Amino acid sequence: MKKSKIKLDKTDRKILEILQANAKITNAQLAQEIGLSPAPTLERVKKLEISGIIKSYHATLDNEKVGLGVSTFVMVSLKGHNKANIEVFTQSIAEIEEIIECHHITGSGDFILKIISQDIPSYQKLMLEKVTNIEVVDSMQSLVILSTFKDSKIMPIP
Template sequence: MSVNSKLDRIDRKILEILQSNAKITNAQLSKEIGLSPAPTLERVKKLENSGIIKSYHATLDTDKIGLGVSTFVLVSLKGHNKDNIEKFVEAIHTINEVVECHHITGTGDFILKIITEDISKYQQLMLEKVSDIPVVDSMQSMVILSTFKDRKVLPVPE
């Protein structure tokens, strides 16, 4: 089930519903998709076992838990080679405040999403951890002032 052509209308509906509400009961899910509970559960298990559904998470309100500063950081490495990329990625995995790390094309090599308590914690993180990674050449920070769309539900192609 690795190719989306194997996803039928019901599978796509299950994925849409579970992305919006992962806590839905199997009974309620079965009502919403129009199948009985047993085949519904079988379809969900198949989607999980195939790796299409990777995991389930709770989405937290960053302000309510004291994480007030979110930034994107464009990072360029000293050399764009396999060894430097591996060293950078290994180092980034040790920094909990880096919540996303994407290898990109364009001006930089990576874009990071970093979330911290406040601007002083952000500055400390950048000075003591991110800029301290030996293969980092330059960084450009972009503080997120407002977020107008943060969609967690992916569009599932037909």
């Protein structure tokens, strides 16, 4: 089922750019930046939320400051690439809070996961006690993130 693309005008795009950069901006500040009064600005933001274009608002945390010093990508291959195995896998990883992203991919693996943990020993424990115990996992390849040069949460609006 294909999702229909929603038409955005110049003002909608500007609102999305501003909110992505600073979701804590007040409606009055937003209105001033886009050149509308507060009531129509709020109406436009609500429309973007109701349509599902704006899915949620989040605080971005500093991983190291909250004690999560190790980030990895893990490429996972399943024992068989069928619907039942995919469901078992996705349901299993949904219960592991350290897995913060899961993407179904093409190429040499079936999924790529982004995992955060306190340190290497806790990462190793997570992998040995949880991830490798998922019955449909055939193989995994871990890629430890040494440093990050770009981690933008701002989507370019076409």
